[in-house]
Amino acid sequence: MEENVEKPVTAAVLIIGDEILSGRTQDTNLRDISRYFGVHGVDVVEARVVPDVLEDVVAALNALRARYDYVVTTGGIGPTHDDITADCVAAAFGVPLEEHPEIIAGMIARSGYELTPARRRMARVPVGGELIRNIVAGPPGFTIGNVFTLAGVPNIMRGMLEDVGPRLKGGKITISRTVRVTGTGEGVIAAPLEAVAKAHRSMSLGSYPFNGPQGVGSNLVLRSRDPDELAIATAELIAALAEKGITQVEEVDPAS
Template sequence: MSATDDRVTAAVLVIGDEILSGRTQDTNLRDIARYLGVIGIDLAEARTVPDVLGEIVDALNALRGRYDYVITTGGIGPTHDDITADAVAAAFEVELHEHPEIIAMMEARWGGELTPARRRMARVPVGGALVKNPVQGPPGFTIGNVFTLAGVPQIMRGMLEDVGPRMRGGRPTVSRTVRVDGSGEGVIAAPLEAVARAHPDMSLGSYPFFGPDGYGSNLVLRSRDPEALAGVVVELIAALKGAGIENVREVQVA
């Protein structure tokens, strides 16, 4: 769990052979990170695991004991390799049952044609609650501090809107970017390290760029304290210029 009361943490567990094989490009991690950042939750770790029951269970148990929340994506469809519900139930040591609300939704949509494959999507761990799906298909579910969402990006984003209000948010993290043009990381390393050491509670990262218009680095500073962050931006620019690096400016990043 979080080390301090004012920091709320989360992890993402991406499930699916198709992600690891490269056949499907994952965009859910990016969308979840952005969503959580707005409500003041730090995405502290992300893992990707195959459609193997034991590996999903092991990863889920490790993450749910370490962070305030865990969001899983993928593996709740109708096919034989959609085993996320089985894995979540195993992790919490409970049985699966066909949720009556999901069965009712399916009957309203398909009438009496509830095939075994469709019924697989109605399985929820005993004690779990539903996560609304405003797009199409059955809902996700939550149990303990775990939220199990669909892997299809559009559906996952819709489910997030129901997940967010159930989470305890924190103070949102604010970021500011200082751009250095025409100097490599070897040149900026010393002043950047000095500022970082002086402010250990603040995140400072260097992200180099190369292109037809030149090279350099974007120095990204993150903090929950906007006023302190503004002061460190000024300090960093001064430190860089004091080291003889003149082409430095703060930039706005969308």
């Protein structure tokens, strides 16, 4: 009889904008979304960066939302002509856009003067969409189906995440442990790491080499939803490294 294994809850991030692809802007949103979703029991397992081309965004969005439980888009909800994310999301869901009265009212309250056509672009939401509160600055984001559409500006995006979190239906949280090996290259580490990985196929094991003031080495990161299996695999890995004569081994804080 097969063991009843809980299916992980997954997400993808769709980063929209020519400025990311050109290298003019460095993306940090993927890191922040992955960490935030992980705390809520949702694994970000894919990310794509697409240009400001409607057909490309729609194709990527439709592919991702069909494959994963959630999709987060960042960027392209501002007032300029190349801010086309709202158009793309509406096209992907086959619905029209409409100016949301709550956004319009908020803009008028903040500005105190008549809105320009450019500012009104930021009030457009796909029909059937719900607003995502923006606690930092400017208009809100929105959600429709399993898609969350957030700002591209990092601090505004992070503020919007606070309203996304309560809407997530996550699974068991993935936890990690890190074994740091110094004074040894990956060529020696590879065999014991592979042996433990094969013995614990439901887990994720990865090697992240470094070469700096502390010398040559690798951080071996083990990730699992099962804390007991994680502890067993960590002990097995340390023992397997010792059998290979690797003695400069310590378990460290995963964040270090």
